[in-house]
Amino acid sequence: MVELAKKSRSEDGSVRFVWRLEGGHEVESVLFRTTPTSFIQPAAQCGERRLDLPSGAVVCISSQAGCNVGCRFCATGLQPMRKNLSAEEISAQVFAAAREEGISGGIRVVFAGMGEPMLNYEPVRDAALRLAGHDDIRNVAISTMGIVPAIRRLAAEAPTVDLYVSLHAATDPLRTTLVPLNRKYPIEAVLAAATEFATSTGRRVDISYLLLRGINDSAGDARELAALLDPDLFTVKVLLWNEVAGLPFERVPDEHAVLFADWLADQGQPAYVIPSKARDVDAGCGQMITTEPSATRLRRVTSEFPRIDLGPVSVREGTR
Structure with missing residues (x-):
């Protein structure tokens, strides 16, 4: 169902897989491990307020070859969407990765690789349910940029699956610039659907917030974000941007990410x-x-965010 085209091992022990699909398209997934000390929590979150975060093996999988959502900070968004994966192709990534690394049991699966899972809804739902019912899988989470009708369907059709919502901004003007999909599904609509998911399933929703230096990383941004969220329903997962050649963004220092989480915790928002x-x-x-990368898509991003001197862009060695 999927054929291993390339395997690379990181210095931190994570493993990157490139899978070749029938028809020649390729997608990626990554297997990594977390421990109780992998995550950094604000000092304000101690005692009963401290989050109980999971540890163990995680497989992050793809649902599409490419993506048409066009998030400005994402390498996959520079690659036009070529194929919606079948449920079999999606779930096969997990079992093939586990087999390659000799892992059985306790695996967490996250639909956060290439593509927008909710724009390939039925195969993603079917794969998620199949994985969630497997003895070797500990839990399954689907990450989305906010496809509102699909979030509502997921709550009804796959209530055993966790939901991650990628917000990345606290105001519609900024989010629309970073995530053009916001024009169709603005923040208020996305959070309303996420609230319905949390209340109907009894599962907290993770709000993914990617820090981009000088764009969405201020104390004011943290206050605005906390004001949007119900701390009883949402947890904010603060992420650091990983460099993509040619994209005009800057990674914040690790200590600033911790400070941003502190600002959220000071507002009573778990992070x-x-x-x-x-x-x-x-x-x-x-x-x-x-x-x-698509030259047109790359020009679009660099014209909107002309922040740094850009060098030549080429795809990574060995991914074609």
């Missing part, structure tokens, strides 16, 4: 920082791409 994994093999969050 934690998840350190980047597999950056040195270009398999970190937002780095996945398997074909040459």
Whole structure:
């Protein structure tokens, strides 16, 4: 169902897989491990307020070859969407990765690789339910940029699956610039659907917030974000941007990410920082791409964010 085309091991132990699909398209997934000390929590979150975060093996998988959502900070968004994966192709990534690394049991699965899972809804739902019912799988989470009708369907059709919502901004003007999909599904609509998911399933929703230096990383941004969220329903997962050649963004220092989480906690909003994994093999969050970037898409981003001097862009060696 999927054929291993390339395997790379990071210095941190994470493993990047490039899978070749029938028809020649390629997608990526990454296997990494977390421990209780992998995550950084604000000092204000101690005692009963401290989050109980999971540890163990995680497989981050793809649902599409490429992506048409066009998030400005993501390498996959530079690659036009070529194929919706079948449920079999999606779930096969997990079992093939586990087999390659000799892992059985306790695996967590995250739909946060290439593509927008909710724009390939039925195969993603079917794969998620199949994985969630497997003895070797501990839990399954689907990450989305906010496809509102699909979030509502997921709550009804797959209530055993966790939901991650990628927000990345606290105001519609900024989020629309970073995530053009916001024009169709603005923040208020996305959070309303996420609230319905949390209340109907009894599962907290993780709000993914990617820090971009000088764009969405101020104390004011943290206050505005906390004001949007119900701390009883949402947890903020603070992420650091992983460099993508040619994109005009800057990574914040690790200590600033911790400070941002502190600002959220000071507002009563649970938060934690998840350190980047597999950056040195270009398999970190937002780095996945398997074909040459679209020149048109790249120009669009650099015209909107002309922040740094850009060098030549080429696809990573060995991904074609």
